[in-house]
Every structure is written in C-alpha cells, then in structure tokens.
Amino acid sequence: xxxxxxxxxxxxxxxxxxxxxxxxxxxxxxxxxxxxxxxxxxxxxxxxxxxxxxxxxxxxxxxxxxxxxxxxxxxxxxxxxxxxxxxxxxxxxxxxxxxxxxxxxxxxxxxxxxxxxxxxxxxxxxxxxxxxxxxxxxxxxxxxxxxxxxxxxxxxxxxxxxxxxxxxxxxxxxxxxxxxxxxxxxxxxxxxxxxxxxxxxxxxxxxxxxxxxxxxxxxxxxxxxxxxxxxxxxxxxxxxxxxxxxxxxxxxxxxxxxxxxxxxxxxxxxxxxx
Numbered sequence: 001x002x003x004x005x006x007x008x009x010x011x012x013x014x015x016x017x018x019x020x021x022x023x024x025x026x027x028x029x030x031x032x033x034x035x036x037x038x039x040x041x042x043x044x045x046x047x048x049x050x051x052x053x054x055x056x057x058x059x060x061x062x063x064x065x066x067x068x069x070x071x072x073x074x075x076x077x078x079x080x081x082x083x084x085x086x087x088x089x090x091x092x093x094x095x096x097x098x099x100x101x102x103x104x105x106x107x108x109x110x111x112x113x114x115x116x117x118x119x120x121x122x123x124x125x126x127x128x129x130x131x132x133x134x135x136x137x138x139x140x141x142x143x144x145x146x147x148x149x150x151x152x153x154x155x156x157x158x159x160x161x162x163x164x165x166x167x168x169x170x171x172x173x174x175x176x177x178x179x180x181x182x183x184x185x186x187x188x189x190x191x192x193x194x195x196x197x198x199x200x201x202x203x204x205x206x207x208x209x210x211x212x213x214x215x216x217x218x219x220x221x222x223x224x225x226x227x228x229x230x231x232x233x234x235x236x237x238x239x240x241x242x243x244x245x246x247x248x249x250x251x252x253x254x255x256x257x258x259x260x261x262x263x264x265x266x267x268x269x270x271x272x273x274x
Contacts, residue, residue, distance in 0.1 A: 117150045118150075120150040120151070121148075121149070121150040124148040124149070124150065124152070124153050124271065125148055127148075127153055127188070127271050128146050128147070128148040128153050131146055131153065131155070131184055132146050134184050135180075135184070138180040138183075138184075140177050140180055140181070143157060143158075143161055143177055144156070144157055144177070144181060145157075151269060152194075152267040152268055152269045152270075152271075153188075153267070153268045153271055154265055154266065154267045154268075155181060155184075155265070155266045155267075155268075156263050156264070156265045156266075157177070157181075157263060157264050157265075157266075158259070158260075158262065158263055159197075159198075159199070159219065159262030159263050159264065160259065160262060161174055161177070162174045162177075162178075162219070162223070162264060163219055166204065166207040166208070166209070166215070167208075168208075168209075168215060168218035168219045168221070168222050169222065170222055170223070170226055175226070178223065178226055178227065178230070179230060181227075181266070182227050182230060182231035182233065183231070185227065185231065185233060185266070185268065186231055186232055186233060188268050188271040189232070189233055189234060189237065190270075190271075191237075191268050191269050191270040191271040192237050192238070192239075192268075192269040192270065193233065193237060193238045193239075193266065193267065193268055193269070194238075194239055194240070194241070194266070194267040194269065195220045195223050195224050195227075195238065195239070195240040195241075195264065195265070195266050195267075196216075196220055196240070196241055196242070196243050196264070196265045196266075196267070197215070197216035197217060197218070197219040197220035197221075197223075197240075197241070197242045197243065197264055198216055198243050198244070198245075198247060198248075198249075198261060198262065198263050198264070198265065199212040199215055199216045199244055199245050199261065199262055200212075200245060200248075200252050200257075200258035200259075200261045200262050201245040201248070201252040201258075201261075202252075202258065211244070212244040212245050213242055213244035214242070215242070215244075216242030216243055216244045217240075217241065217242025218242070219242070219264060220240040220241060220242050220264060221240050221242075223240070223264055223266070224238060224239075224240040245261070248261045249261060249263075
C-alpha cells in the first residue's frame with residue numbers, strides 16, 4: 001500500500017510578514033501625507049479649507065485658524081500638539097472676529113441680504129451716473145434730477161416744466177424733454193418703470209379736478225400715455241399712480257417748497273442695460 005504523502009510546508013513568507021508589510025506601507029503613506037501638508041502653500045490651503053468650512057462647518061474656527069494655526073504652520077514637528085490645535089481653532093477665529101462689523105464668511109440670511117443690497121446700490125449708482133451723463137449730453141441735465149437707492153433709479157421733473165397750473169395736459173414745449181427721457185428709459189426697459197404724480201397741499205377749486213389726488217393721478221397717466229405712444233417701451237412693464245400731496249419733499253409753507261413738491265417721478269426698478 002502506498003504511503004500517504006505528508007503535507008508539505010507552505011511556500012513563501014509567513015503570513016505575519018504580509019500583515020507587517022501592509023502596516024509599513026500605511027505608515028509610509030501617512031508620513032508622506034503629513035510631509036506634503038507641511039510644504040503646501042499655506043494661502044491656497046487656507047482658502048480651500050475656508051471654502052469647505054463656510055459650506056459644511058467642518059472647522060468651528062474657520063479659515064483664520066487654519067492659516068495661522070499650529071499644525072499647518074509647523075508641519076510634522078507639531079503632531080504632538082494636535083490636541084492643542086483642535087482646541088484652539090475655534091478660539092483663535094472667535095477672538096480675531098470679535099467686534100467685526102461683517103464676517104467675510106457669514107452665510108446668515110441677514111448677512112447675505114445686506115451683501116446683496118450693497119451690490120445693488122453700487123450697481124444703481126453706476127447706472128445713475130451714466131444716466132446723468134446722457135442727460136447732460138442731451139442738454140436737459142438741469143431739467144431732470146437723478147437719484148437712486150438699492151431698489152431703483154429715479155428721474156424727477158418739475159410739474160411746472162411739464163404742465164400748466166391745475167392742468168394735466170403735457171405742454172408742447174416739454175414734449176422734447178420727454179422724448180429725450182424716453183430714449184434713456186429705452187436703454188433700461190428690461191426693468192419695471194413706475195410713474196408717480198405729486199402735488200403741493202393747495203386745494204383744487206373750480207377746476208377740472210376735484211382734489212390733488214385726481215390731479216396727480218391724471219398727470220402721471222398723461223406722462224405714461226405719452227411715453228407709450230412715442231417710445232418702444234412695453235406698457236406691460238409700466239404703471240402709473242397719483243400720490244397727491246401725501247409725499248412732500250419740501251416744506252409746503254413756502255412757495256419754493258410747494259414748487260418742489262409739484263413734480264413727476266419716474267422710477268426704474270431692477271435696471272439692466274440692453
């Protein structure tokens with residue numbers, strides 16, 4: 001009977017050596033990663049971490065702690081101070097940002113709304129300056145006053161310039177001014193346009209209109225009709241209203257103040273150049 005062949009010893013290195021080799025490879029990769037972190041450009045790393053932090057809040061301290069913190073600035077030699085680094089990230093950023101009027105990485109709704117308003121205000125200021133230049137070029141800079149807010153740009157014209165006393169019929173001599181204003185408005189016709197009529201507080205008596213409310217509304221409506229008929233403005237993007245004496249810009253107790261209060265205002269909301 002043939003003898004059973006004894007099991008031969010396994011070929012190759014013992015199993016523990018494979019495990020040990022894997023461990024050494026992992027340690028090597030770990031120290032290579034730490035070395036690369038110690039030599040990376042700190043400003044680029046700080047910007048990257050700040051972007052991540054503002055989205056997912058991975059580091060409580062924000063980008064300042066990363067850029068100036070212990071671990072990144074000193075590299076591998078500071079591994080033993082990792083615990084101190086983690087504890088200091090939030091404190092460093094908090095102490096530096098304390099008392100700041102605005103945090104660059106603040107993503108709260110209030111901060112975002114404030115930032116948006118600042119951007120719109122700057123944009124409208126630039127557009128208002130261009131409109132003023134156009135008014136001067138068209139030789140009507142003295143007849144049209146330009147102002148702006150974050151919500152709109154406003155062109156204001158004197159009531160006496162456009163209408164006779166107590167009347168809502170546009171003067172023939174002022175039609176040329178409205179034509180030039182209309183050309184400017186066409187450049188920003190992507191935005192909504194509001195036309196408001198205003199009067200002083202002197203009551204209407206014996207005229208066509210019962211009160212200042214009706215007169216101001218009729219004047220705003222006539223300017224609206226004139227612009228629609230003589231420009232390419234889309235009437236669906238326009239509206240008109242009369243405010244009567246309710247929104248004065250000057251003292252009605254003086255003739256000069258009353259004259260300033262009799263006016264037509266044209267507002268361009270959300271303007272954008274065509």
